[in-house]
Amino acid sequence: MTEGTTRRRMLQLAASVPLAVTFGFAFSPLFRFLLPTRQPLDLLGPSDQPRALEPVTFTDSDFPEPWTCIPFMFQQSYKEYNPEGAEVRKIPGYAVKLPNGDVVAYSRICPHLGCIFNFVKDPDEAAKGYNFRPDGPVFACPCHLSVYDIAQNGKVVSGPAPRPPRKFEIKIEGGSYNIVSLEAGGIA
Numbered sequence: 610m611t612e613g614t615t616r617r618r619m620l621q622l623a624a625s626v627p628l629a630v631t632f633g634f635a636f637s638p639l640f641r642f643l644l645p646t647r648q649p650l651d652l653l654g655p656s657d658q659p660r661a662l663e664p665v666t667f668t669d670s671d672f673p674e675p676w677t678c679i680p681f682m683f684q685q686s687y688k689e690y691n692p693e694g695a696e697v698r699k700i701p702g703y704a705v706k707l708p709n710g711d712v713v714a715y716s717r718i719c720p721h722l723g724c725i726f727n728f729v730k731d732p733d734e735a736a737k738g739y740n741f742r743p744d745g746p747v748f749a750c751p752c753h754l755s756v757y758d759i760a761q762n763g764k765v766v767s768g769p770a771p772r773p774p775r776k777f778e779i780k781i782e783g784g785s786y787n788i789v790s791l792e793a794g795g796i797a
């Protein structure tokens with residue numbers, strides 16, 4: 610390799626550095642979107658997204674019949690600027706067996722203004738207490754009477770709530786149901 614060729618190579622290399630830096634900055638929002646962190650340059654660190662402290666587990670035998678509803682407490686860890694570096698919040702939930710055999714789980718935090726809603730199995734009770742007669746069991750909020758149809762993915766069927774309650778992700782392993790994470794988002 611001649612001296613001229615070596616110099617050309619080095620100049621090419623030097624010219625490519627600003628180009629690489631520019632591309633790096635241009636794509637960093639994409640990295641941040643895929644892997645959100647609070648450290649400005651921690652592009653490859655673990656995500657700061659909330660995560661479960663440990664899954665909540667049920668087995669098939671916990672749901673002996675359709676519309677069995679089990680309350681549970683899910684512990685979610687959030688990154689915080691405190692001495693522990695995180696804060697654990699408890700999110701109440703319901704796990705319900707649907708008539709088709711599926712088990713679903715929802716946060717009990719009402720998407721309207723954050724009250725804790727109830728599982729109401731009896732349509733007569735819903736009609737008396739929540740001002741709406743459903744066709745089957747529902748979730749119903751005592752604060753402003755929002756009613757959610759569990760059989761229709763938590764659809765709002767009465768009241769002021771803007772959307773269904775947040776759902777938990779369930780991983781099924783053998784005969785057990787592991788509630789592993791909560792749908793992202795705030796109250797509403």
Ligand code: FES
Nearest residue numbers: 719721722750753
């Ligand atoms: S907080 Fe539940 S309906 Fe308003």
